[in-house]
Amino acid sequence: MNIIQRQIPASNKETRPGIRMVPMYITIHETDNPARGADAVAHARLQERGNSRQASWHMQVDENQAIQSIPFDEIAWAAGDGRNGPGNTKSIHIEICVNADGDYQKAVRNTSEVVRELMVRFRIPISNIVQHNHWTGKNCPRYLRSGEKGINWNDFITMLKRNTVQVEPIVPADPVFVKSNTIIQRVRALVRTDIRKAPTHLSEFVRDTEPGEVFDVYARQGDWHNVGGANWIDGNGGENLYWIDNPAARNKQADSIPYPGNLIQRGSSGENVLRIQQMLGVSPTGTFGPRTEAAVREFQKQHGLSVDGIVGSKTWSAIF
Structure with missing residues (x-):
């Protein structure tokens, strides 16, 4: 499922503290806001403009779309188990919208699709897909727990099992160094994304790129781009990086x-x-x-x- 980026500004430390994590869990919430119009866009806008309380989550999903507010490798204040609790420090948090003018069951199905993608991407086993209730005992996600909207937690887990390849958690990868003077292409960062020490999101974080920043690429592994030494950036299917040129073709292109x-x-x-x-x-x-x-x-x-x-x-x- 396509994930729309509408991230909280990095300057808002109250709701986006910028603390790095390697996600080991995915926690499912519900917005608990049945007001008409309280869809994914409304909740993303709330986070983007600055929540009135120190609470945040990585993504909101409704029957139409999934919108990401915080990078998946940064913590969010969502679990309610404290600054050092594993719910906050080791989990991706997803809110399902429950607005009265939305299609709740379709929102749940969309959420299951997103969760399956994240399970594969971060190698999170199905046993680590949990309810908000798991961390604090809060009755959340309320409708999935009760089943009163025609779909319950067991149905949700069944959706995940139906099309999910079972995975086992892996340890962060060791740095992968590339020593080369050959530039195979140049790319520009389209969004703020992270540089890692190996071609995997589980490897050590180096720093964030800035939108518009240009990089020389010395090697590629899948869609990961080595930008010198042990520095790798995920192209994310063209969402993170834009191909500029390769040095051999530049003069020909300028002439033409x-x-x-x-x-x-x-x-x-x-x-x-x-x-x-x-x-x-x-x-x-x-x-x-x-x-x-x-x-x-x-x-x-x-x-x-x-x-x-x-x-x-x-x-x-x-x-x-």
Whole structure:
């Protein structure tokens, strides 16, 4: 299932403390908010803008979509078992929306699909899929526990078993070093994501990338990109990284797309704007709007160019 990113700003330490973890559990909650319109978007917006209490969760799911608010390898304040409790420090937390104008059973099915994906990704066994009740005794997820909406916890576990390959937890991987002077491609980070010391999310955390940051790639393992030494980034099927070029093709590409001879800026449109948007990872509309300008400014900043959001000859040459 496609997971939409709408993350809590890293600056909001009250609800996104930024403490790293290796997830060993997945905890299922319900929002307990039956108000009309209290869907995944509403709860994601609540987290994004700043919750009124020190409570947070990784994801909210309704009958239409799953929206992620916190990276899966950071803790959330969701279990209620304290700062050092395993519920908070070792679990991914998912909220199922119960809004009156939503389809609760479809939301549960969507949640099971997300959970299956996370079980495989983080090698979490089905025995470690637990209710919020597991950590504190709270009656949550209330409707799954009672079955009063026509689907109960046993039904949910059956959904997981039906299409889940049984996995066993593994220990974090040792660092994988790559010593090479050969750059096989260049990529740009589309989102804030993590660099690991081996091509797995269970390996040691190095640091976060910044959106727009550019990396030379020296090796690949699956969709993991080695960006020097023991530093690896997960491309996540094109969601985290945008391919820029490879050094061998750059000169040929620049020759084939010469600078058009005029400034390209806010209000411009046409084929050259499309080319810029495709290279910078902006939705290719063909119209130079505020998002394209912001991407150009970030690119200029990363490449030591004059930061004005306008594509002149120097910026064009750097992009292509």
